[in-house]
Amino acid sequence: MKYMLTYDLMESVRNTNQWLGATARAMGAYPVMAATGNPLVEWVKAWGDVTERTFARMVVKPDWGISAVTGDDGRDHTVRIETLVSKPFGNLLHFRAPGRFPRQRRVLIVAPMSGHYATLLRKTVISLLPDCEVFITDWHNARDIPVSEGKFDIEDYTLYVAEFMRHLGPDVHVMAICQPAPLVLAATAILAEEAPEAQPRSLILVGGPIDPDANATDVTDFGRRVTMGQLEQLVIQQVGFKYKGVGRMVYPGLLQLASFMSMNAQTHNRSFVDQIFRAAKGETSDHDKHNAFYDEYLAVMDMTAEFYLSTVERVFKGREIARNVFTVAGRTVDMGRINSVAVMVVEGEKDDISAPGQCLAALDLLTGLPKAKKAAHLEPKAGHYGIFAGKSWRDNIRPLVLKFMDENSGLVERRPRAVSMLPIVAAQGE
Known part of the structure; x- marks a missing residue:
């Protein structure tokens, strides 16, 4: 795992999912699609909204928002x-x-x-x-x-x-x-x-x-179930050329996030599905309960x-x-x-x-x-x-x-x- 290739691959997967979400949202919002009257269009747009926001927040440091x-x-x-x-x-x-x-x-x-x-x-x-x-x-x-x-x-x-x-x-x-x-x-x-x-x-x-x-x-x-050697091989990666810390050995934030979410996978899955339903019904906003929590929770940093x-x-x-x-x-x-x-x-x-x-x-x-x-x-x-x-x-x-x-x-x-x-x-x- 200790290679730039794995670090960049993980970032590419995140970026691709963000792009897929943005594409689905743009297609669903296109006026011609709305004219079809097909309810599936709203579901595609809602999925795109939630997916794009989810994967975009993973690389953004949140603002303090204290005015x-x-x-x-x-x-x-x-x-x-x-x-x-x-x-x-x-x-x-x-x-x-x-x-x-x-x-x-x-x-x-x-x-x-x-x-x-x-x-x-x-x-x-x-x-x-x-x-x-x-x-x-x-x-x-x-x-x-x-x-x-x-x-x-x-x-x-x-x-x-x-x-x-x-x-x-x-x-x-x-x-x-x-x-x-x-x-x-x-x-x-x-x-x-x-x-x-x-x-x-x-x-x-x-x-x-x-x-x-x-x-x-x-x-x-x-920490007791794995040896230090196993842990190092499993989670440590090398920062890629995209960032100032190129070459630094880190425990990537995206890998940490995957670990966090796996502990309560069913809860998170249900939360995202519910948010898609709410988005399709027009019941979401930038600061609703789901977005307020996940905008912070999904924003992760490398150690x-x-x-x-x-x-x-x-x-x-x-x-x-x-x-x-x-x-x-x-x-x-x-x-x-x-x-x-x-x-x-x-x-x-x-x-x-x-x-x-x-x-x-x-x-x-x-x-x-x-x-x-x-x-x-x-x-x-x-x-x-x-x-x-x-x-x-x-x-x-x-x-x-x-x-x-x-x-x-x-x-x-x-x-x-x-x-x-x-x-x-x-x-x-x-």
Whole structure:
């Protein structure tokens, strides 16, 4: 599989399907075809509409689509997305609202590098903007990064996060969502040892695989069913001449998407068939529920081969974070060195990606942290997506997270209204 030919072949298949969809849509929309009165014409056009959009979205980075936020004065303030730190494999962004009084809570969201762009967390960002100054890591598509920029593995990822934290200063709260949770924990431990004054005020770990063996799932078991050699041969390919990263070894986004969709193939198939029926009846729009979800879900990015393989080998197979033997640049990172950063763990009862217990294992690693600075929340009936972007996040988890931030930054007395009317009965803490 490790050839440009397979990478380009996959792109050609995608491009051909997009072209077929565009052709069917154009033929169905031609006035002469409509004059026949044959209902099949509408079905052909509907199939073309859905097919073209589906395959076109696979190579487009979604826009953040956040134009304004309401301020304390009741007015809408324009949101500007500014780049604070620019690096080859990822940037640090700030969602700034000029004219609005700066929020006291400063939150860094560390987005996962697991196939989708950081825009997957759009709803999370939108939910936090009214109450926080929001920053986020925006990882780049590996196919667009020249080979001359070098490698990027989990050690580099960890150092990037540590650098972003240093840049924002100690009055920031860090929220790691899913995949980066173990690496953000490691980055915090690095700061605890090398620059204690730069540590964040709190760390919120949301559904991350700190210890994949704590409660195994199909996702975590996959890493044990195949050897590293088999995995490399199965999924790693070389970027073709069409992109700036020509020659870079990657785990292609299209291959990742095929893996994602195979996990719930029947659900996705039914969703696309239903959308074709709705399109034929004229019941679809650019921003309907189906398109709003799949425009984001289908937009995938390549990961560097070394990042994907080192994640599987060291986080899942070797359990280096769970065993507290993780190393960066040859130096062991001791999670026990974290002794002042408040840590909260959030898990979903129905999470089938990072099952309950996997993220909770972080608290056992924090041997130097007082129990008063540890907290955990298990959200009933919530799946993986719901704990950071769904109804469970909005109604239950978000208020708890804001309250936890305030309790660990001295804002409780000054800003009690942010959490006073919201439920907290589901929280669990040590």
